[in-house]
Amino acid sequence: MSHWNQHARQWRKIGPPLRPQAEDLDFLTHSIVNQPRFTQKPPDILLLGVTPEITGLPWPPGSRLLAVDQSEAMIREVWSPHPTILSNAVRGKWCQLPTDNHSFDLIVGDGCMTLMDAEQGMLRFISELRRVLRPGGHLALRLFVRPDVPESPGQVFTELEQNRIGNFHIFKWRLLMALHGTLQEGVTVSQAPDCWRQFVADDDRISICTGWEKTTIVTLEAYRNSTARYYFPTLGEARAILSRYLIEERICTPSYELGDRCPTVIYRCP
Ligand SMILES: C[S@@+](CC[C@H](N)C(=O)[O-])C[C@H]1O[C@@H](n2cnc3c(N)ncnc32)[C@H](O)[C@@H]1O
Structure with missing residues (x-):
């Protein structure tokens, strides 16, 4: 699709x-x-x-x-x-x-x-x-x-663990911007689910800790087979x-x- x-x-x-x-x-x-x-x-x-x-x-x-x-x-x-x-x-x-x-x-x-x-x-x-x-x-x-001074993916996941990110979409945008290269490079959206897997072992625990529904969290998976690239x-x-x-x-x-x-x-x- x-x-x-x-x-x-x-x-x-x-x-x-x-x-x-x-x-x-x-x-x-x-x-x-x-x-x-x-x-x-x-x-x-x-x-x-x-x-x-x-x-x-x-x-x-x-x-x-x-x-x-x-x-x-x-x-x-x-x-x-x-x-x-x-x-x-x-x-x-x-x-x-x-x-x-x-x-x-x-x-x-x-x-x-x-x-x-x-x-x-x-x-x-x-x-x-x-x-x-x-x-x-x-x-x-x-x-x-994207900010002039980039965040690292690790910083974004640390704030996720501390439940300091207001909703899943804010998290997703921050993660994509943290994975972004130069304006020429952009970010391939399929990088996001891979990065999630590197940092998160248990989706249920994140869902309970943040209050975000699992059905929302799994929308990140939709990016896995996408070739789309975003440019921020x-x-x-x-x-x-x-x-x-x-x-x-x-x-x-x-x-x-x-x-x-x-x-x-x-x-x-x-
Ligand atoms: C307006 S943008 C963003 C809207 C909203 N902020 C979001 O995140 O969905 C999304 C729309 O752009 C359309 N779109 C993306 N690239 C396009 C292009 N080059 N020409 C025409 N439509 C495009 C997509 O089909 C989609 O309906």
Whole structure:
């Protein structure tokens, strides 16, 4: 089963910070949704993926939203149209969008840069987004960034043993970032279950000690046969890539656990 088919099946088990939280959605609402200019001319919005929390934002009446995702399974299982504005989901790749130049006032995405193929892939991605953005339009992306000073896998497992990690998904992200090489190298997700086995002899004991359900812990196993690779830039690396094509306007670092590694950035098209 492909990585994203698996992802679609496990969607409901995916928790914070992998999905946007109320604080992230409030920031988007205040900084891009509620723009006075949209009362005159409702925006054309491109959603990268089918993230339901973003589809469901209080978009101004008359807005039109197009969601683009490469995975038929994600569209079938996770896409849900907006209740009041015109919205549609189509299959497509973010680096070759099935849309004309300058067709959107807003582009929004959650964690998308992590899925691009290293720095070159990220540059292609941002250049394609700029192609379809109208001048003065905005790009809002929640990023997953690795810290400037990396943690070691051992540090992450020590904190796991001490029950100091808020949930399994935070643990998983910290582990993948600890296993990450340079931006060119990224991290293969199949490294995570192998590393787990090196450090954890008894899943039941971890489940009891942390209170995390075993059905959640075993989702790490889904990565074992995956060839997917994630790329977590540092914030500096991400900014350097974004600034090649767009102008930085705002950044929001949320207060939830690991929020310092999940900033939302807003860039404007010149
Ligand atoms: C928006 S991202 C991340 C959303 C959320 N934060 C999460 O962790 O699931 C997930 C989606 O990206 C889609 N996707 C990944 N790479 C893509 C690409 N190059 N072009 C289009 N869709 C892509 C996947 O099919 C999946 O539905």
